[in-house]
Amino acid sequence: MQHFTCVCGHLLSVNSKEMSATEHACTWETVSDAVSHVYTSACINRRSACSDMLTVTVGDTVYGDLLAFGTSYAVSIARLIKPHSRDKGFTTHTGFRIMGLLLGHTAPVNCVRWIRSAGLVEDSRPYLLLASADNKSQVKIWSCTLNSLLNKPWSTRGGNWFPLVDVLIPSSEIPNAVDGFVLWRSTSDGCCVVSLDVVADTRIHVWHFILRESQTTESGPVILCHRVTRPPSYATILCRPSMCLCLRSFCWLASATQVIHFVIVGLDTGVTEIWAEYMTPTQSEHVTDDGDCARFIRSARLTGHTDWVRCLDLCRDSSTTTLSLFLATGGQDNVIRLWHIFDATQVPDKATMKVCDLQLPLPPDAVRCTLSIASESVLSSHENWVTGLAWAPRTRAVSFPPLLLSSSMDQSMIVWAPPDDKVGLWLEHTRVGNSGITGLSFLDCLWLPSDGSAIFGHNFQGSLSSWYHSQYDGLWSPGFPLCGHHGPVMDLSWSAVNTSASPFHLLFTVSSDQTVRAHAPLRLESRINSSDCFNDVSELYDHLWHEIARPQVHGYDMNAIASLSTISYVSAGDEKVARVFTATRSFVDACRQMLKLDDYPLGDNLLSVELAASSLAERAVQPTLGLSNQISVPSSVDLLDDAVTDSTVDSDNCVASSCDAPLPTEDRLQCATLWPEIKKLYGHPYEVYCLAAHPSRMLIASACVATKQIHACIILWNGLADWAIHQRLVHHQLTVTQMSWSHDGQHLLAVSRDRTWSVWSPEQANEQLPNYILTAFPAKGQGHTRIIWTGAWCPDDRYFLTGSRDKCLLVWCAPKKRAPAELIAVSCYPLNVRKVFLDGITALDVCQCSNVDPAVVSYLVAIGFESGTLILLILYRSVLMEPADLRWSAIFSLPPPWSHVPGKQVRRVAFEPTTFEMTGTTLTPVHLATGATDGVVRVFLIDRQRLSACLLAPYETVS
Known part of the structure; x- marks a missing residue:
């Protein structure tokens, strides 16, 4: 071994006995x-505060924007890509590209937040810090050096990320939000203080760490404890019986030596509480190591919401040295409340409007100062819960306060602004969102932090929809969404084509989220914009992958898929029926335009001839309470433009799509890219588990979940006779887990839960549609000892490989060609190249x-x-x-x-x-x-x- x-x-x-010792x-x-x-498709976990964006700057140079979000048990790092087209008539749009995953969590990630500088101006730290927390109370701080982001090859430029801090919340409480900041110390030892704040259940947890800048390594700064033998300082604040739902923190330099750490938390009672602590210059006495929170006091208690406070956000005025801060809170009462925190001595005209003064935890010998808070405005335009709030970045704000973005469960996002700089009169500036009955609610919202020229909405199914602001007409136009399956991916299949010179392949994926998705590379003949991205202008890319269609939105979890061509496939959900689908004419036309395939016929390999696009259905619709996508005759609706509204709903609850549109936005993917179902395949007694398509597309093999041999049969469907049952292949005792046709179509390999495999071959040679008989199976005791999950043929069909839960990879010789009279089932032995x-x-x-x-x-x-x-x-x-x-x-x-x-x-x-x-x-x-x-x-x-x-x-x- x-x-x-x-x-x-x-x-x-x-x-392996035959393997080299070297x-x-x-x-x-x-x-x-x-x-x-080249491509990663992933969605954001279904939690608010699970995504955040940061602009990467070095000096005065802006290198681009990074998006971090939780996906499953990992944190994804994505970059914003802005290609510039060379073709005058072809428009390319900005989109995200996921560069890598940060692995280390053992449960779904609940919240993600970049740790920014505590000052008004971003510092020049040579590293980035990112905080994340998962469903098992684990909180991590990740570190990445800027050099690894800027100097690596493009394909690996997700950065070299390392876990810097790993702490566990006591009492196994589930975190809801995380925040923090980096505070630079004036000492000459190169140290800075990192504050990490987390709200979980009924508590606020606070950690403080010291980072030594002079000991920065490739992974980032070296973390130091307050005492060598003890952990970093920790404090907890009890808010029982109220649940803590959202969090923001910041620090205020009352003087050169006086630093106050504020923690603002929204509760399920409709109250927003502000807690504060005095941070000493040495950072060693503000809290004891046993978690005593004596130094924390409740500075203010803000009331007004009548239901849970679901979100909040802060913005500070960078044009003044005194503290002027706007706080926005959103609740399940559909209302947004604005609060102004200010120095009452510097703003005397607002002294009469204040709600209360903040209690500050200053020591007796500190310089006295006073902060007040006033109710600024109440914004009421959403018709459902307010789930996300985000202030526009400072680069976009002409005056203070800046624009405010809000998201809601009513499927809309609103940009709010005080008209004519008259603070106090806030009106709805722009409203965007998903239209139609199939529209999805938003869980959070973000601004593009580099220049504020784009807004993003995280919807209920994990997609990140985007809208970009035009400087010419002032309109917000939808852009490419960042999307992926929000359930386990169960199967995938590349589209098959007639010619080896095919310009592209579609990739079909199915998931237990009950969807089938089609992915394709967008052909670009352009250079990536070096001023906005992390790459050299000499790098040239001709493809950028995107999800371009969602052909099937089913009522059952999807199990399997087999592609028939670029415009047809067979899929099976967790039901007894397999279904055959073909593309719509609008999809074919859109593919030709988006992927530059004007000279390439999208042929239907099922018929072995090119299928005229005019014979395809214009579009499909899924009827209410139905599972079958049906052909729909389009009503007289105008083609859609690319402005604020990008879809129109007709009487069939279907969104008509324009062939001149760019890649589909999220609401188009929901209903405007469906493919019609043309046939149901009935024959299995239990749920269909796997599918395989013959290379000539004349046969489809299917198998279902089984515990008896009579149910474990493989059904061959005749594609040349309206998908009638051609043959049943009976051999296995339990579920067939995967099937694979040889490349020449002469053999069908099936692997099973019964720990065996089988190879089926044509009974008669040179028949267009032959019957298949068993020709090979493993010799007793010479195969796998656990369930066989997978099998595949070598490209010349001389060998096939099988993989199993027994951790073994075995190689077998393909059956030899024999005369029909000599076709008998032969027991086979694996080749002596076993890998374990x-x-x-x-x-x-x-x-x-x-x-x-x-x-x-x-x-x-x-x-x-x-x-x-x-x-x-x-x-x-x-x-x-x-x-x-x-x-x-x-x-x-x-x-x-x-x-x-x-x-x-x-x-x-x-x-x-x-x-x-x-x-x-x-x-x-x-x-x-x-x-x-x-x-x-x-x-x-x-x-x-x-x-x-x-x-x-x-x-x-x-x-």
Whole structure:
């Protein structure tokens, strides 16, 4: 048994008598040029305060905007990309690209917040700090150096993030919000103080840490405790019996030596409380190590809301040295209240309007000062709960206070502003949102922090909708949403095409969130804007991936999908029926325009001929209380523009889509990109579990959940006869977990829960639609000992591989071609290249590897594990050796930012369809798609020539 650690830290184990003793794992530095991460689809967790944005600046240079949000058990880091089109008639829009995941939480992340400078002007720290908290009371502070963000290659520029602080909230309380700030000290030791505030259940928890700037490492600053043998100082404030729902904190420098730390919290009683503590210059006496909160006092108690205070936000006036701060609070009473905190001695005209004075926790020898708070205004325009508030960034504010953005469960967001700078008279400036009955409520809202030219809304299903402000006409136009599945990804499938010169492949994904989603690369012939992004102007990218359609929004959790072509697929939910779908004419026209495919016919491979777009349905609609998408005849509605309103609802509750529109916005994805259902496939007694499409698209294989052999049969559906049942294949005793057709269509591989596999072959050769019979199965005691999750064919169909929960990867020879009279089921033995890992194998796929050397035949294998790990390795042999004499290359494990959440099973990995190239030709890069139960879909671009050179480099040339 051999053990070794990959660059990502995952311990792998390999057991093979035939393997070289020098086998090892390749490091990330070795293969960084061969594998690039091009796309991640993920959603924001269904919690308010679970996303935040920050502008990255160095000196006076703005490098761009970072978005951090919680997705499943991880924190995603995304960057805003602003491409500039070279084509005069083609418009590209700003969109987010997820660069990586921060892994370490063991429960869903509830809240995320950037830790900013406590001063009015951002400091020049060479690192960033990010706080996150999860559902199991774990709070983390992540650190990343600016150099790792700015100087790394684009494909890896998510930054080198490391957990700096890891604390656990006492009593296992569930956090609702987190905030904090960095306070620079005037001492010469290069230290600064980080304050971390968390509200959980009925308590406010406060930590203080000291960071030593002079000891900054690659991961960020070195954290110091107040005392070497004791943890950082900690305090807790009890608000019982009220639940703490939202939080903001800030500090006020009353004088050069007087610092007051304020914590503002919204309660479920409709009250907003302000707590304060005096921070001593040494930061060692303000609170004892046992959690005593004697130094915290309640400065003020603000009433007015009649229901829960769900959100709040602060903004400070940077034009004055005195404190002038606006506080906005939003509640479930549909009302927003504005409060003004000010120095009463500096603003005498407001002294009569004040609600109360803040009690300040100053020591007896401190300089006396007074802060007051006044009720500024009450904003009432939302028709449901106010869920998010955000003040516009200072760069956009001409005067103080700036614009205010609010989000609500009424499916709208409102930009508020005092007209003509008359503070006190706040009116609705702009209203945006999702229209139609299918519109979704918003849970939070954000401004673009660099210039305030965009607003973002986090909706109930985890998507981040965007609107961009035009300087020419003053309108807000919808942009690309950041979206993904909000449930486990169960299956994925690349679209199949007739020609090897296909310009693109659609990627279909299904999830237990009851949706089917289509992803595609937007073809760009433009350079990324270097002033807004983190890259060099010499970098050129021709694709930017997006979700372009949501063909199916079902009433059942989705289990499986099999693509028939670029415009048709078969899917199965958690029901006994499989369903066949085709695209709409509006989708085909939009694809041709968006993806620049005007000269490429989107053919329907099901019929093996090009299907005229005019014969497709114009659009589809899902009727009320129905599960089947139906063809809908469009009523006379105007095509939609790209301004504030981008959809129109007709009598069918369907949004008509314009072919001239950009990539779909979130409300279009909800209902304007549906595909009509053309056929239901009845035949299984229980829920359909897996599907597989024949390469010629003439057959579809399906299997269902089963505990008996009679129910575990595989059904073959005839695509040439209106999807009638062609044949039932009976062999397995339990559920068939996955099926895979060989590339030439001559064999069907099925793997099962009964720990066996089966291979089915045509009974008669040269038949257009033959019957299939069992030709191979594993010999007793020679296969897997646990459930077999996955199987895949090598691209030349000489071998197939199977992976199991027993942690073994086995390689088998394909059945030999025999005369019809000699077709009998043969028991098979695995080849002597068994690999054993420390985790169960749940997904695998194989594609052709480098073929430059005519003396070596090699296959690239991608494997996904129960632990969420992804690895790549090569199976190869010399043409001079026996076909069974195979060897394994070194292993490359994808780094943690590109992997899936630990403990979340990888459900499917799949290389995009490619044709088998003859020896001596140069292979083009290939895409690899992965999906897991963390709800994340990833796409990687692999340079097979370079990867082959890296993984096979440690071995001598096979002779």
